Amino acid sequence: MSSMENESDVIVASEEISPPAEPLELLEVAAAESGSEAGNYYDRSRIRLAQAGQPIAKVLVREKIRLGPNVEFSPDGQQILAKEPGQVNWHSGRIWVESVLEIRGDVDFTTGCIEFAHDVSVRGSVLDLFKITSGGTVRVGHAVEAAHIQAAVDLLVNGPIVGKGKGHCIIGQNVHAKHISNVTIEAGKDVIAKTEITHSHISCGGKLAVERGSLMASQVVANGGVHCGILGCAAGLPMVIEVGVDPALRRLVSEQLVKIEADQKKIEKIKQTVEPLMRNAKGLSAAQKEQATELLFRASEVEDQNRKTIGLLRQRSEDAASQSHAEVHVEQLLCAGVILRMGGLEAAIVAPLRGPIKIGVGQHRGERRILATSQGRSGACQPLPSHPAVDHVMDKLQRLLV
């Protein structure tokens, strides 16, 4: 018996066309960027994200569709377009685009990595090796694990950031978390942890604070200073705390200095070539004169470019200086093994110091020293054995700006 003779396979044609079950058909809006079969499973986003102006659905029964925020019908009425970038939602006949991306659970294989132009809110955790890139603030309800977070504004984590040696957060402004461990953080402004920071590399343009606990076994560069309960650990694990230097500025200077120096050499070379020609301009052919003009113009262009770069560095340096606060405040205990760098000086702590103390640079018997000043009743000031710490990059910047 052939399959056509089987009753269950026979399709009975009807003259009546039943209306579609759904009044619209959602289109694959994010498939092009992140749905590639060739990509790895971490990169495959399962979130339906649309760009402004992008068609997000095909209209089947227009009367049954209610438009929510940030969507509109296309001019021909055949499609629904996103008016703003965001997450496409469709529920009970209503379609809308949410400009805050909300993940109800974890960022894991069910969501894939997230790339979103605005704020991202994750109710759960961001699991190992997943990545969030946001043009706004990233809020996380539980933990950030060994993940990569990049946010233009803040990273606000209710729980901990537990990097397991692989986590990396690049944040435009502030980072707040319960505690921070084994992670690299680069923040434009403040990094604030409630209870503890351990085994981390942290650089920030503002201050670093551990509100009620210890900062230990970490490398820190904080332009706006450090405030913590306990600094270092009883085991004397080495750690370096550098304050009053903007790490982003240092990186920028380090990159730009190479270019500026190369350009200066180029200008020098052009001048050396053109100068003898200019001294003997009358003896030059017309072609040589035009060539000399070209060289002079090129030198002038490079000089202009260098001037602009130096101007930018000057501006950034002034901005960083306005937020700079080269002080360390320790409420309870400053442990041995901590190396402090500030104001071009370095001091190694060889014996624990009781808090509350403030450490900063000042004059002691006519010499610039790192001083530990008790914030208790005594107000005693103790100079720490300090020696110059040369910062070649920032020194070069200072010479350049002079």
Place this chain on the structure above:
Amino acid sequence: MKVLLVDDSRTMRNIQKKVMEQFGPMEFSEAADGVEALSVIAATPQGFELILIDWNMPHMDGHTLVLRIREKDKLTPLIMVTTESEKQRVVDAIKAGVNNYVIKPFTPDQLIGRVKQTLEKRKAAA
């Protein structure tokens, strides 16, 4: 400001453009020789506020071009930008009607200085 650049070297015209842009928003027209320059001028009834002219060009040289422009237009500032540095050439160009003279090789600052000088004189005379 509407500026006409007349030079057979495209590189030189580009240099002049970049230098002139320091004066603010500019609208440039270009010509590679005197003949082309005359047709650009004829096709621009509102005229130019400044014309930079090279001396040595094919078809029609800069000196002839200046004479032809001055037959009809005594006001538009003309600057000769050239490798010709002999005194007699400078005198010839001024007699023909140029308002200023820039000798190649020049630095961008030198060209800026001459353009500024020329425009200020024109403004004062107006």
